[in-house]
Amino acid sequence: MENNLKKVDIIFEVDENNTPYDVLLKTLKRPADEIILDLIDSGLKGRGGAGFPTGLKWKFARNEDGDTKYVICNADEGEPGTFKDREIIDRVPEKIFTGMTICGYVVGAKEGYIYLRGEYNFLLKPLSKKLDEFNEFLKKNKIDYKIYLKSGSGAYVCGEESALFESMEGKRGEPRNKPPYPTVAGYNSKPTVINNVETLVYTTMICRIGPKKFKDLGTSDSRGSKVFSVSGDTPIPGIYELELGMPLHNFVDEFGDGDVKAVQVGGASGHCVPRKKFNDTIIGFEGIPTGGSMMIFNSSRSMYNVLHDYLEFFAEESCGQCTPCRVGCQQLLKGIEAVKRGERPPAYLDDLKKLTGTMKIAAKCGLGQSVGNPFNSIIDNFREEIIY
């Protein structure tokens, strides 16, 4: 295949002659509906994991009645193996603020909030300083909008949008039932747009470069580029912006250490792809999507340990609100331990797989629903490693 990896420079690119401030002032002169059309045309989908079309999300919120609406930047980045949002916040925060302000203008919100995970508290000081400057700029230009900073306190599930609202409202971070969706009733039960850090930066950049340049990248199902967090057995771990829709084998050729056994795409809640499937796996919404996490394992690694780590993670981070997830995560963990010790027959793994099926249907939020992704993909491809 000649489809090689294409490195892209949109997110971190800095142009002194066309700063986020310039983009903001220019964009706010355009009709809101036109901005929405551009976003829809660009094909941009959410970069936080779920992949909802961003232009549509903004349009839904715009169409809601009500004087009070909110824009929230999800900077909770807790998915294991993901560290790109931290780098974006650190290097190009003005692009995030700008995206949030454009969104506020489009949907009719006067307040924006950034929810930063507690593990990134060291970013609070530099970020507040830049935010103060930005808010000052808005005031000077008579733009009726202000952005505030909130911090989390160490709970992965608070990255789930409705749990994040609960947390901002001073409650336990327990996900809500859906519907209603955030664009109808989000923070303080008001219409709310919540977007991932990276998504907001792309909105700023699409306003600057136009939808066409963005859309020319990627595939028909996965337009544009995305920032990947590459870790594990690779000589070059780090953050890379790549065109979407790449075959996994190209990725492995570039980042692997020559002995790659499997790649976990999409973090602990994502899918494990074994070597024999590298050739026909596409990274994108048509294949395996990812919030950016790409963890590489070489043949020296035990996939039992990998799965055990993930299950421990979910058992700890499950909010405990619904039984299928609270009990399910614990039983999956205990179950593979029992099979490993020989206390349960290998066929017990198939019972556990059925349990993940129940969790997928009966769990209340994406956490419990997606535990089956790593579980089934690791069991199906590395069954012997789990048993012996």
Added chain:
Amino acid sequence: MLTTEALVKELVEKNGRSRNSLMPILQGIVQKEHYLSEEALLSVAKELDLSAADVYGTASFYTFLDTVPRGKNIIRVCKTITCHMKGKDEVINALSNALKIKVGETTHDKKFTLLTANCLGWCHKGPVMLVNDEVYPDLTPQKALEIIEEYGKEAK
């Protein structure tokens, strides 16, 4: 040093009395006192006109809002997969031996608490730990010990 009650009053003054201010208030207390004492929880409940159970229920949900006494310096070593592969066990063992405490415990002089955490968002530079709000990536057991030694000096 402020009494707990005065600290709570100050934080309520700054953040407001609405339910939405609960997290920043609790975070502010932990920042100063390293954990949420019963006294702190009760006085927050009183100031915000919430039940104590409600305040405790919220606090106990969050890993960083501890309700048991913690040391002046809280160490959190990432234990998730990539850091696991890159040697977090060696780092934890070194710290545990040097401080003479197990994970979850606090030293007698109340200077250090040793904890583990889930992915801290530095997987490309593991192993990694937080000491309070500061982050230390690219650790070796030796480096971790040197960092802790510095904190030990300051904490005197």
